[in-house]
Amino acid sequence: MLDVADYERIRRRVRIEGKTQRQAADELGHSRNTISKALTHSSPPGYRRKNPPPRPALDPFLALIDAWVKADRSQSRKQRHTGTRIYERLRDEYGFTGSVSAVRRYLAHCKQTQGEVFFPLQFDAGExxxxxxxxxxxxxxxxxxxxxxxxxxxxxxxxxxxxxxxxxxxxxxxxxxxxxxxxxxxxxxxxxxxxxxxxxxxxxxxxxxxxxxxxxxxxxxxxxxxxxxxxxxxxxxxxxxxxxxxxxxxxxxxxxxxxxxxxxxxxxxxxxxxxxxxxxxxxxxxxxxxxxxxxxxFLELPPTPFSACRQQSTFASKQSTVRFDTNDYSLPVRWAHHPVQVKGFVDRIEIWTQEQSVAIHPRSYDRHQYVLDPLH
Structure with a gap:
């Protein structure tokens, strides 16, 4: 098989030195068809298969394999057929006499031709x-x-x-x-x-x-x-x-x-x-x-930012504390046993009752802690 250096030699002999295709063929020992091909392509185009290779053992089972692969798309990824599993089922249930490598080659071909194609999305300013x-x-x-x-x-x-x-x-x-x-x-x-x-x-x-x-x-x-x-x-x-x-x-x-x-x-x-x-x-x-x-x-910002907190309604305990995410936070003793609203912000815990704030604590991200303020 000729390589790119051979092609260059042929093209130089005809295009630069002015030889005819017959003279170049005689001098270099190639056929006229090879000389013509080298003048058309600057490098060997390589081998190109015109038809897919025959699969006499596998071809009768292609529709069945396709059906299994299609059904797998609705299953958990961990419970989908592998190439080996498809081969085993074909062999044991349908008398398949081909090889596991033939099954894997077909699945790889399917993956190449059936893969999803994605297009970049375009957006306007502020969209x-x-x-x-x-x-x-x-x-x-x-x-x-x-x-x-x-x-x-x-x-x-x-x-x-x-x-x-x-x-x-x-x-x-x-x-x-x-x-x-x-x-x-x-x-x-x-x-x-x-x-x-x-x-x-x-x-x-x-x-x-x-x-x-x-x-x-x-x-x-x-x-x-x-x-x-x-x-x-x-x-x-x-x-x-x-x-x-x-x-x-x-x-x-x-x-x-x-x-x-x-x-x-x-x-x-x-x-x-x-x-x-x-x-x-x-x-x-x-x-x-x-x-x-x-x-x-953009949409305009509102006059006041959103109150970014998680709220929960509960009752203050007899120890005059409330629990939020496993931690207990104190509030004044006069609010023990009362219904309260706990607001959990990223950096603090606020305790509200009767539309007034009765306690504010730094938020703890540890577990099962008491966060107390003796000066309530």
Whole structure:
């Protein structure tokens, strides 16, 4: 078989030295067809199979294999047919005499020809942001701790906002939105989510979702629309998926060493501001310039930010304490045995009764602790 050097020699002999195709064939010992092919292509085109190779043993079973593969799409990934399992069933149940490698080659061919094709989505300024959670580790006051990263990225400008929390719970999710909107200077007209528990209780058909009431209250406060991705379709919010990875590998690498979660969040916000000076992907403008375009289209911020807390109604105990997430918080003794409203914010616990605040404590993220104030 001729290689690219042979082709170059033939082409040079005819095109540069002025030989005829017959003379080049005689001098170089190739056929006239080979000389003609070399003049048409600058390098060997390689072997090309005109027809698929015959599979006499497998061909009668292709429709059956296709049916099994199609049925597997509705099953758990851990309970789908492997190539070996399909081969065993064909052999034991249908008398298949071919090889397991023939089955695997066919399945690989099917995967190549039937794979999904994704197209990048285009967004207008202010149209959509995407939200998701990520995880990372850091050293806080000398202790290695896992933190959860609230991530929001705008689809038009690629401006990002990242904030860390000790838990991936409702009030942190709400607080992340409040701080992100403040950072952006407005509210995107639509936010996209997967079916995370902080927002979605149950998933129905299409866009039908039963939503968490606290999340609905947040949406009502800022009046943005929502778009929920199909199940197991992370590609439908690829902007924020990329932000999660970027945050872990850039903002949180190497492991940040900080005195507190507040210092870590100052670091993350500084990184987000620094990226405003970078060019947006596939754009000539910086992200900061594009953000100004987005702000013109954003929904305006309300006069007061949303109260980002998780609320629960309970009764104060005879020890004049209330429990929130396994921890007990004190309140004045005169409110023992009274009905109270507990508001759990990211950084504090507020206890209310008869529409007045009767106690405020720093929030504890330990378990089974007593947080007491003897000066009530």
């Amino acid at each position: 959509e942001g995407q939200v998701d959670w990520g995880q990372a580790w850091c050293l806080i006051n000398g202790v290695e701790r896992k933190v959860f990263l609230f991530c929001l990225r705008l689809c038009y400008s690629s401006v990002s906002y990242v904030r860390a929390y000790f838990q991936e719970v409702q009030e942190c999710f709400l607080d992340g939105h409040v701080n992100a909107f403040s950072f952006l200077g407005g509210v995107p007209r639509q936010l996209a989510y997967d079916n995370l528990k902080s927002a979605v209780i149950t998933v129905g058909q299409g866009q039908d979702r039963r939503l968490n009431r606290h999340f609905v209250a947040l949406r009502s406060h800022y009046l943005f629309e929502t778009r929920f991705c199909n199940v197991a379709s992370g590609n439908e919010k690829g902007h924020v998926e990329n932000l999660v990875k970027h945050s872990q590998r850039t903002f949180m690498t190497p492991l940040p060493t900080v005195a507190s979660l507040e210092v870590l969040n100052d670091h993350l916000e500084a990184q987000c501001r620094k990226e405003l000076d970078k060019k947006a992907p596939r754009r000539e403008e910086t992200r900061g310039v594009l953000l100004e375009e987005e702000r013109v289209r």
